[in-house]
Amino acid sequence: MLIELFFSLALMAQDAPASAAPAITDEAPAEEVVAEPDVFDAEAALSGVNAWLNGIETYQARFTQISPDFLSSSGVLSIRRPGRLRFEYDAPSPLLVVADGTTVAIADSDLDTVDRVPLRSTPLWWLLKPDVNLAEDANVTDVWQEDGYLYVATRDRSDEMDGTALFAFNPDNYVLEEWFITDSLGYTTRVTLTDVETDVRLNPRLFVMEDPEDDRRGRRQ
Numbered sequence: 001m002l003i004e005l006f007f008s009l010a011l012m013a014q015d016a017p018a019s020a021a022p023a024i025t026d027e028a029p030a031e032e033v034v035a036e037p038d039v040f041d042a043e044a045a046l047s048g049v050n051a052w053l054n055g056i057e058t059y060q061a062r063f064t065q066i067s068p069d070f071l072s073s074s075g076v077l078s079i080r081r082p083g084r085l086r087f088e089y090d091a092p093s094p095l096l097v098v099a100d101g102t103t104v105a106i107a108d109s110d111l112d113t114v115d116r117v118p119l120r121s122t123p124l125w126w127l128l129k130p131d132v133n134l135a136e137d138a139n140v141t142d143v144w145q146e147d148g149y150l151y152v153a154t155r156d157r158s159d160e161m162d163g164t165a166l167f168a169f170n171p172d173n174y175v176l177e178e179w180f181i182t183d184s185l186g187y188t189t190r191v192t193l194t195d196v197e198t199d200v201r202l203n204p205r206l207f208v209m210e211d212p213e214d215d216r217r218g219r220r221q
Contacts, residue, residue, distance in 0.1 A: 040144070045143055049150070050132050053176075056079075059176075059197070060200050061076075061197065062193070062195045063192065066190040066192075075088050075089040075093070078206050083101030084206075085099040085128060095107065099124060099128065103116045103118060104124065123156075126154065126165070141154065150168070151168055151169075153166050154167070162184035165182075166180040175196055176193065178190070178191065
């Protein structure tokens with residue numbers, strides 16, 4: 001965008017007639033008015049984020065996840081608020097992550113296992129709970145705007161979750177575009193979102209995780 005702007009200004013200067021130069025006058029030059037920079041309102045920005053999160057029912061996007069050892073994986077993220085989420089990883093990853101409103105299940109098809117943790121014990125709860133208010137739900141340590149993103153830095157208010165979560169939103173419409181999760185050892189996982197769609201039709205079955213152990217018991221009966 002900056003390159004296009006510089007080119008357009010250059011072309012305008014080349015096409016301007018000689019008479020366009022400022023005329024010489026005996027009048028005193030007008031006093032230059034310097035515009036004051038906009039003051040960033042962190043409270044208003046946080047209110048905008050809360051309003052966007054509370055205003056969406058469904059959300060779907062492509063995600064790219066960069067692990068602490070710089071390995072990349074990708075897939076489709078689907079959200080149905082409140083409480084439901086699905087990370088469906090592209091092959092050859094064996095992982096599938098599903099939040100059903102109560103628990104977050106992590107399935108590994110290679111190991112034929114499903115591990116579950118309470119949804120409330122993860123930073124995902126701050127985005128998926130019925131009435132989002134990040135300032136009350138989490139310990140918001142910083143809010144700032146930089147390089148085209150609105151950043152909200154958080155940590156768990158109750159200290160039940162170790163580490164921190166940094167969310168990056170579009171500053172114009174508050175759409176969630178990226179987040180960084182840093183664990184207690186300082187290792188960071190980055191998730192970037194593209195092709196974002198909201199208010200899309202999602203099959204409720206997306207947010208149900210079948211347990212392989214239940215399948216095995218069923219086959220034995």
